[in-house]
Amino acid sequence: MKKLVVLLLTVCLLISSVACVAYGEDQGTGPSYKFIFMYYTFADKLGSQFKSCMEYLGEAFNVEFQFIEGSLDEEGLAAIEAAVAKGDLDGIMVVASASPALLTIAGDIPVLAVCNAPASEEMVAEAVAFPNYLGAIYDSDYQVGYAAAQGLYDAGCRKVCLAGLTQGLTKSHDDRATAFIDFVNEKEDMELLADNYSYGLMVEAIGSFAAAYPELDGIFCTYGTDAILNAMRTEGLVGYAKLATVDVSSETGTYFDNGTLVWTAGGQYGTAMVAFAIMYNYVIDGTRIIPDPIVSMIRPFIQINGSDAFRNYVTYVDSGEFVYSADEVRDMIHYYNSEADYDYFIELGENYNLEDIQARHGE
Amino acid sequence: MNRKTILKTIVNTLKALALPILVFVAFAILTNGRSSSQRMIMTTLRQSVLPMLVCYSIMLNMVVGMINFSAGAAILLSGIVGGSLALATGTGVLGVVLFSTITGISTGALTGFIYIKLRVPCMVLTIGLMLAYEAMPRLVYPNGVNLTWTYTTLAVAPYCFVVAGIMIVIFYVISNLTAFGHNLRAIGSNQAIADSVGLNSDRSKFLSFLCGGLFIGIAAAMYVSTNAEVRPTTAIGSMVIMLDGFIGMFLAMFISRYCNLAIAIPISVVTMKMISNGFVSLGMSATIRDVTNGVLLLVLLTISANQGLFERMKQNKLFAQKADAEYQSTRTQ
Numbered sequence: 001m002k003k004l005v006v007l008l009l010t011v012c013l014l015i016s017s018v019a020c021v022a023y024g025e026d027q028g029t030g031p032s033y034k035f036i037f038m039y040y041t042f043a044d045k046l047g048s049q050f051k052s053c054m055e056y057l058g059e060a061f062n063v064e065f066q067f068i069e070g071s072l073d074e075e076g077l078a079a080i081e082a083a084v085a086k087g088d089l090d091g092i093m094v095v096a097s098a099s100p101a102l103l104t105i106a107g108d109i110p111v112l113a114v115c116n117a118p119a120s121e122e123m124v125a126e127a128v129a130f131p132n133y134l135g136a137i138y139d140s141d142y143q144v145g146y147a148a149a150q151g152l153y154d155a156g157c158r159k160v161c162l163a164g165l166t167q168g169l170t171k172s173h174d175d176r177a178t179a180f181i182d183f184v185n186e187k188e189d190m191e192l193l194a195d196n197y198s199y200g201l202m203v204e205a206i207g208s209f210a211a212a213y214p215e216l217d218g219i220f221c222t223y224g225t226d227a228i229l230n231a232m233r234t235e236g237l238v239g240y241a242k243l244a245t246v247d248v249s250s251e252t253g254t255y256f257d258n259g260t261l262v263w264t265a266g267g268q269y270g271t272a273m274v275a276f277a278i279m280y281n282y283v284i285d286g287t288r289i290i291p292d293p294i295v296s297m298i299r300p301f302i303q304i305n306g307s308d309a310f311r312n313y314v315t316y317v318d319s320g321e322f323v324y325s326a327d328e329v330r331d332m333i334h335y336y337n338s339e340a341d342y343d344y345f346i347e348l349g350e351n352y353n354l355e356d357i358q359a360r361h362g363e
Numbered sequence: 364m365n366r367k368t369i370l371k372t373i374v375n376t377l378k379a380l381a382l383p384i385l386v387f388v389a390f391a392i393l394t395n396g397r398s399s400s401q402r403m404i405m406t407t408l409r410q411s412v413l414p415m416l417v418c419y420s421i422m423l424n425m426v427v428g429m430i431n432f433s434a435g436a437a438i439l440l441s442g443i444v445g446g447s448l449a450l451a452t453g454t455g456v457l458g459v460v461l462f463s464t465i466t467g468i469s470t471g472a473l474t475g476f477i478y479i480k481l482r483v484p485c486m487v488l489t490i491g492l493m494l495a496y497e498a499m500p501r502l503v504y505p506n507g508v509n510l511t512w513t514y515t516t517l518a519v520a521p522y523c524f525v526v527a528g529i530m531i532v533i534f535y536v537i538s539n540l541t542a543f544g545h546n547l548r549a550i551g552s553n554q555a556i557a558d559s560v561g562l563n564s565d566r567s568k569f570l571s572f573l574c575g576g577l578f579i580g581i582a583a584a585m586y587v588s589t590n591a592e593v594r595p596t597t598a599i600g601s602m603v604i605m606l607d608g609f610i611g612m613f614l615a616m617f618i619s620r621y622c623n624l625a626i627a628i629p630i631s632v633v634t635m636k637m638i639s640n641g642f643v644s645l646g647m648s649a650t651i652r653d654v655t656n657g658v659l660l661l662v663l664l665t666i667s668a669n670q671g672l673f674e675r676m677k678q679n680k681l682f683a684q685k686a687d688a689e690y691q692s693t694r695t696q
Contacts, residue, residue, distance in 0.1 A: 043505045044594055073598070167649070197649045199603045203589055204410055205643075211406035212397050212644040226509060226592040233512075234519055235406075249592070250509065 030062050033090040033283055035276075036083055037114075038068040038076065040095070045249065049269035050095070050115075053322050057276050060326035072096045081105045091279045093272075097123055103130040110134050110282050114275040115268055117141060117171045118296060128294045134282055135293030137275050141172040144265050144301045145179030148220050148244040151263025151305055153183070153190060155242045157218025160184065162195040163205040164222040176222040176246060203231040210235040220244045224264055226251045232260050246301070248310075248318065256307040266313065267302030270323040270352060274299065274345065277332035287334040291342055299349040302357075309354060316357045323357050379621040382663075383634040390641030397644040398637070407636045409520055412527045413589065414632045416582035417608025418615060419534045420575040422628065425612060426551045427568055429485035433474060434579055435605035436496035441466035441583035442593050443500040446508035456516050459587060464580030470496060471576020475569035493599060500595040507594035510587060518588035527629070530581055535625035543570055611635050613664055 035058075042051045051067055058065045066083055070076035072094065083089055084105060091110050094102065098113040113136035118124045127133045152160055162180055165173035177195070184192045193213045196205035202221055206228065209216055217240070221228050224245025232243055232255065243255065244263040255261035278297075281287040290297055302317060304310050317323055324332075332348070334340040391399035417434055424431045445463025452458055478488055500507065516522055538544040546567045549557045558564055586604060587593050614631035615624065622630070638659060642652040 041594075041597070043501065043507065070597075194643050194646055195649050196643065199600070201603065207406050207410060208640050208643045211400070211403040212394075212640065214400075214402070227590040230512070230515065230591050234515075 030284065032062045032064070033280075034064045034066065034088050035091040035093060035279065036066050036068055036080060036089060037272075038070065038072075038080070038092075038094040038096065040071050041069055042067060046247070046268060049318075050272050053269050053273050054276065056322060057273060057326065057329060060329070061276075061280060063276075063280070072099055072102055077101055077105060084109060090283045093275055093279055095272075098127045098133055098136070099123070100126050100130070103127060103133055106132055108132055110279065112137070112275055112279050113296075115139060115271050117175060119171055124294055124296070133293050134278060134288065135290035136296040137271060137278060137290070138172075138296060138298060139268050139271050139301050140298045141175035142179040144246055144303075145176035145220075145222070146183050147265070147301075147303055148176070148246065148263050149180045149183035149190075151244050151303075152218040152220060152242055153187060155218070155262040157242050158190050159193055159213065159215050160190065160218040160220065161193050161205075161209040161213065161216055162220050162222075163202045163209070163228075164195070164197045166199045167197045169199065173222040180220050203227050206231040206237070207235050210237055210241075216241050218242045218244070221246075223247050224252070225249050229255045229261065248304070248313070252304075253307070253310055253314070256304075256310045262305065264304050264310075265301035266304065267317050267323060267352075270302070270317075271299050273322065273324045273329060274332065274348065277329050277340075278345070281332070281334050281340070284333065284335045289334075289340075289342055289345055297345060297349070300352055302352070302354055304354070312354050312358060316354065316361055321361060323352075325361070328360070375621040379618050379627065379630060382618070383630055383637065386634055386637050386641065390637065390644065394641065394644040398641045403640060403644065405520060407633060407640050409523055410640075411629065411632045411636045412523045413582055413585045414607035414611055414635070415527060415629050416530060416578050416585060417605045418611045418628045418632055419530060420578035420582065421605070421608065422612055422615065422624065423537075423547070423571045423575045423578075424485070424568075425616075426547045427554075427564075427571060428551060429478075429568065429571070431474070431489045431572070431575065432486065432602070432605075433470075433489040433492040433496055434575070434608075435601035435603070436493040437467060437470040437474075437576070437579045438583045438586055438604050439593065439596065439601045440470060440496045440499050441580050442587035443504050443508045443595065445580070445583055446510050446514070446587040446593065447504050449514060450508065450510065456514060456588075459510070459514055459517065460581070460584045463583040463587065464577060467578075467580025467583055468573060468576040471572045471574070471579060472569075474576075475572030478572065479565045479569050493601065497596055497599070497601050505595070507592065508587060509592045512591075515588045515591050517584055523585065526581065526585065530578065531625055531629060534578070534628075535623065537574055538625055539623065543567065543574075547571060607632065607635060610660060614660075617663065617666075 037050065037054050039047050039050055041047045054065050057063065068076065068079050070079065080092065080102065084107065089109050091112070092106050093112050093114050095115050096113065097116060097119045098111050103111055110132050112134045115138050116136070117138050118136055124136070162177060164177040167174060181192060184190045193216060194209055196208070198205060206219060209219060219241060221243070224247040226249045228245060229243070229249065229251045232238055232241070238258060238260050242262045243260050245261065246265050248264060248266040252261065252264060278289045281289050302313065304313050331337045332340050332345065387399065397403065417438070421431050421434050441463045444466045445459055448462040449455065449458030454461070474489065474492055477492070478485060481488070517526060546557070546562050549562060550564050550567055554564055611628065611632040614634065615628045618630050619627035638656060642655065647655070
């Protein structure tokens with residue numbers, strides 16, 4: 001009887017093992033990999049988009065994702081170190097600058113910095129010394145700040161204010177603010193009345209601007225939330241001043257329709273999808289898409305300058321269909337498409353806008 | 364009330380109002396009237412409501428020598444929970460206030476309970492709880508809360524001023540007209556003596572957290588009404604919510620020499636906001652504004668900390684002269 005029980009248990013074990021293997025092989029195509037994706041939070045809009053598109057690509061390409069919330073502080077590095085120690089990790093993608101500490105912990109595992117401009121040239125130089133550093137790919141925050149200023153200027157704004165995130169906290173917001181100020185300085189008929197940098201107090205800043213400068217006709221905020229949009233209403237600026245932001249929120253359409261919001265940008269998760277392709281290229285056959293990681297790959301934001309453009313954005317970028325399909329990402333993999341090289345990726349970035357997405361995915 | 368008392372009250376009132384009047388006039392002149400417009404005054408007063416509530420909350424603990432660093436995180440937690448429950452129950456603004464207040468008082472009770480039972484220094488405890496309270500919303504509401512327009516009425520005038528007025532009265536009553544308020548001051552002056560005369564320090568400290576939780580709840584309702592969209596934060600990101608109130612607390616302690624603390628707190632936070640908005644009106648760059656703000660605060664706190672210094676030096680000198688004169692007279696005898 002005991003031998004029969006042992007035999008039955010052994011058969012069950014074998015069947016379940018084979019079933020798991022078979023199940024794993026049926027998921028997606030290609031060999032199985034495991035990546036880490038780290039972002040400070042997956043609860044906000046952009047974070048949830050990052051997670052969704054990575055899960056989508058993971059299913060299509062047989063990649064298991066471990067999502068880590070946090071930054072590259074001690075706690076974040078400890079989480080990555082624990083994952084590395086398990087011995088089954090194939091790639092690390094972080095929405096942060098790849099620090100020497102991270103690269104050391106990663107060992108042989110490739111590391112790619114995603115959607116975050118390197119903090120400094122010195123940091124890039126240090127990172128490049130590590131053979132497992134694949135490079136950085138991010139959206140051009142300087143370009144988006146400059147374009148936002150252009151958007152306000154085109155809307156007739158000449159007396160403007162700037163509300164940004166605390167200086168030094170994140171380079172992306174610093175670059176947006178710097179670009180905005182550069183644009184204003186280039187225009188003789190445009191004046192920066194005041195600027196304010198805070199963490200989470202932009203609503204107050206808008207109130208202070210409105211109270212101090214009755215002649216104010218334009219505001220740029222380096223990020224956009226419903227609170228900032230609603231502040232335009234509570235401060236009585238709807239119909240009197242225009243707003244430009246970066247990021248899309250639930251009230252974006254409303255404020256485009258009433259003419260308050262004249263410009264915004266979004267779609268950063270598309271860069272993360274391209275980053276996935278860069279990482280996958282390396283792990284599948286060692287192809288380095290970024291030939292010299294000292295030079296980062298920079299892509300544009302999707303710019304939205306009106307209600308019509310916003311409706312297209314919602315349809316083609318933010319409605320569940322991703323900006324790149326699994327087949328389009330497959331075309332970015334050199335293993336499947338021999339034309340997928342650095343120039344191919346650069347061309348993808350140059351063409352990345354609403355019209356391009358609409359052309360690729362439109363009816 | 365005799366003439367001397369009336370005169371003393373007038374002098375103290377003038378001393379209490381001297382700083383805000385000075386700041387107002389100075390910036391009005393420097394900004395050619397930009398900072399003294401009706402709109403700016405209303406905006407400054409409106410922006411002062413939240414820091415005032417935060418200040419009331421942490422002052423109840425500060426009176427007995429405890430600093431509550433978890434107030435900002437508790438506000439965040441109460442706002443997210445309160446706002447979400449109000450949305451779920453469809454109870455509107457009243458629901459936001461009710462649920463935020465209940466959550467705020469609960470956090471206060473929890474903080475007080477842990478403090479009393481574990482005997483951990485307040486600073487250490489509240490820093491730890493700050494991280495805990497920041498993480499708690501993620502368990503139930505990982506996306507935070509996003510209130511619609513109809514739920515944010517509390518943030519606009521005159522409703523925010525009605526709230527402020529009610530809370531000023533409540534703090535005045537708690538602090539000055541209840542045994543609890545008197546006990547807090549007694550414990551804050553000298554806990555050993557307070558214990559020896561039979562005051563229950565543990566109970567009073569617990570109640571200070573509980574009452575502080577009431578102000579935290581109302582502050583949370585104001586915060587979520589102002590911002591409409593509030594997300595959980597991490598890594599002490601909630602400190603920014605309580606920063607203005609925290610700094611205003613020190614100025615309030617200076618001004619409270621001349622007036623009741625319930626009045627000193629609004630005076631101090633309005634003064635801080637006038638300074639901040641005054642610099643915006645001046646068109647100063649953010650960097651220079653921050654440096655000047657910090658230096659100004661340092662000057663105020665230095666004056667506050669050393670206010671009796673010259674008087675003491677003068678008295679010491681007089682005493683030394685008197686002692687010397689007596690010595691000389693004994694010698695001649």
